[in-house]
Amino acid sequence: LADGDRVHIFSILSFLRNAVSVSGAVFQPGRYEISDSVQTVKDLILQADSLMGNAFWEKADLVRINEDSTEQLISLNLYEVFTDVPTQNIPLFRMDSLHVYSVQELEEKQWVRITGNVRTPGTYV
Numbered sequence: 001l002a003d004g005d006r007v008h009i010f011s012i013l014s015f016l017r018n019a020v021s022v023s024g025a026v027f028q029p030g031r032y033e034i035s036d037s038v039q040t041v042k043d044l045i046l047q048a049d050s051l052m053g054n055a056f057w058e059k060a061d062l063v064r065i066n067e068d069s070t071e072q073l074i075s076l077n078l079y080e081v082f083t084d085v086p087t088q089n090i091p092l093f094r095m096d097s098l099h100v101y102s103v104q105e106l107e108e109k110q111w112v113r114i115t116g117n118v119r120t121p122g123t124y125v
Contacts, residue, residue: 019031019033019034019094019095020038020044020093021098022044022048022098022099022100023098024060024100025051025055025056025100025102026051026052026100027052028048030048032047034092034094040091040092041076041088041089041090042081042082042084044092045078051078051100052102054102054103055101055102055103056078056102056103056105058078059077060075060098060099060100061075062074062076062096063097064095074090076090111124112124
């Protein structure tokens with residue numbers, strides 16, 4: 001550092017408060033900052049290198065933290081997100097968390113698991 005230089009240390013919380021996250025069937029899940037290029041659900045998915053081939057296009061869930069710290073679950077149809085339907089390709093708010101489901105996550109499980117004080121615990125098809 002030289003005389004007259006200024007150093008500004010940003011709080012981790014200030015970054016997290018302006019960040020959104022995406023998980024599930026996208027190529028680059030993680031945290032992204034809301035910016036000029038990331039404003040909507042579609043922008044976030046594109047920033048995460050788009051959807052994987054096994055993405056379930058009919059359902060994704062966005063969890064939003066309201067100002068009173070309550071959570072709001074918003075279900076989205078990705079077909080409508082990518083065709084810019086305004087009720088689906090919604091603006092992002094800080095701390096939003098999007099989960100894109102894979103087809104495998106939503107497949108019906110064809111088994112039952114029995115546990116506890118039983119004669120034959122296990123998983124049955």
